[in-house]
Amino acid sequence: MSAEELNPFVIAQRQCDNAALYLPRLEPGLFEFLKRPDKLITVEFPIATSSGEVHNFVGYRCVHNRVRGPGKGGIRYHPDVTPDEVRALASWMTWKCAVVDVPFGGAKGGVVCNPKELSDEDLRHITRRYTAELNNNIGPHIDIPAPDVNTNARIMAIIYDTYEMMHKGENNLGVVTGKPVRVGGSLGRNEATSRGGLFVAQRALERGVLEGADSLEGLTVAIQGFGNAGGIAATLFHEAGAKIVAVSDSRGGVHCAEGIDPAAVHAHKKETGSVVGAGACTNCTNEELLEIECDILIPAALENQLRGDNAPNVKARMILELANGPTTPEADAVFHDRGIPVLPDILANAGGVTVSYFEWVQNNKNEQWDEDEVNAKLERIMRRATDGVLEEQARVNGSLDELTAERAQLGRNGDRLEPVDLRTAAFIVAVRRVALVSLDRGIWP
Template sequence: MAQQQKEPIAALPPEEDLNPYHIAQAQFDWAARYLPDLKPGLGMFLKKPKRLVTVEFPIQTEDGTVRNFIGFRALHSRSRGAGKGGLRYHPDVTADEVRALASWMTWKCAVADLPYGGAKGGIVCDPKTLTTNDLRRITRRYIAELGDNIGPHTDILAPDVNTNAETMAWIYDTYEMMHRGQNNLGVVTGKPVDLGGSLGRREATARGCLFATQIALGRGIVPGLESVKGASVVVQGFGNAGSIAAELFAEAGASIVGVSDSRGGIYQPKGFDPTAARKHKKKTGSVVGLSNTKNVSNEELLALPCDILIPAALENQIRSDNADQVRARFLVEAANGPTTPTADRILFEKGIPVLPDILANSGGVTVSYFEWVQNFENQ
């Protein structure tokens, strides 16, 4: 693995800016320094999203209330192919967040050598307060409002935070009703298998994270740690990517010593079964309170001693105010943008290597590409 270069990290400004879009643009400027043949005009074209669509619509929820919802869809680039990126549901979704995520998707697809550009979408809502029928209505209306801004050859959706295969089925069904007489399966990936989805797509992000970690360790990025086997692992975020990553790392011989979700975390230095944690969360709504573990906060979890720390939640989890407390030997970014540039600099100075998100979590979009190709081949 390439040796880290200290100069650009040390050159980052000391002030902290937690706006994800500002962070993405700063990262582009930083990387552009090492592309001397990149012409300024082309750099500006590659730096900014191609478009941002904002929609607002009313939905009557099952409790009889009429509520307005705001949604976004950013297309960063189509230079390498159709835009590709997930759709997330979260109360803190912003236009700048989806623009940043779309930018990172462009770079991720380039790293994975996939014929896609980047895109991303989000709806401002709290799924925990909505019924399944509410979410279905919101999804269908969002897709209808986007209209021809999405399509199998222009902008392709996928699961993300708080969305899943069922959500993707609603998207496909809505788009299909609007575009009869053509093969529309490719408008969305991460679909149920019986609707043109791919086996293994649900696990793909986490499995790719495991593969990338194994390869990095095998190349000596962490002296004395050559494999995940026997390594102590902490996972922040216990949704789709985090929970599956914990189980896959455990199957590979790692000891899962800590995990967390939005309500808090648990710690057991001797390790515990992540499958038991998943079942406990399904039963109680959180991993907190699993037997034979100690309850910890999310901030405390990030500071636990471990070999591998896997942030698998949202952006900006490791910042200038807590990066110095990280005691992991290796940080693997299963989430998008979990580490700020200033935190990157601090981790570098502490000697903690980081496996970046655009490589570490690219397994999901890779298998999405396989699904997309299979849809057009009618397989």
């Protein structure tokens, strides 16, 4: 048996290809254009670090597609950043924005570095230099970065300040989102990814995705990742009536079948730097957490956590992806065969980019919305998007014979199409929306 493909860009392309099977009238040449990134920028620069040494850093910024609006996507600081990872994440941003119908395209960036080995001063210098190197490749109506792995509101404020220094006399607040509220950020942005995932889970349960449960009340939840997304999700799901039974971070995790108090775990992590050892819990590894018996598993860390080799051992009844790309196609196939619904990343974690859009609108209009207004708008969009994906799945699975016949009539592969999972349904919604805008605009020249 060959090794499983874990290249995120290859996985992203496969997900698109699978969706295209169910869009028989999508012109193949247009589809190939939609799959491929518009551009990938590579920058390289030296930094005199606080250790007294000069180190060279490499950064990337990929714009996948701007048919529906400016590029939008986070910047991550991580030693494992690669061009293919950035290209994959940028493409997922295109589809994510389309699923929730936010008028942005997809982009993503990253710098190859380990923030845990760098001082705050080093990170400030890296951020300013990276921003200066990108220069006019980003902008409020061109490409709008946001926080991602190992970046935060402070880093976004530095990007804004650096860009502002190079573009005097303009309203540049919208060049980046996820800023501190006092620097033009939006109330509710910090919690938006997790809150959006909560709204998706609640709506999916209301629509009967998980047999025997129509709300979160009493359901058990395990969360891999206790950073911004996972840590806040633990609090929000706990407040909504769920029982948190396991959490983890990069060092490991804890498991307690009787339930975990998220506030106590947050306090423990603040004191020790990790969730490991929190409360009267049993320590576990990140791999072990994925196989803990629970109603809902929330991967909220990095890519490729759920794979063909461990998916058969997953005991969760439903999966909600707050991380980007945590599930490989092989794992998806296992979950589909086992009847385990996966609420996919391009839907489940789209709350972040949705409130980033709200922040961008507020910046451009010089407004500040209150948090209740932000959360109400977010809930409306996430519930509507969830309905759209569930209804698309039902529509496609109810017309497989017709779609197969249409493919054969058009000279496409005539093999009978298989029922789709929620990820494929979400991609169908997204690819169709981007394709229709492309056709409305026309192919230039």
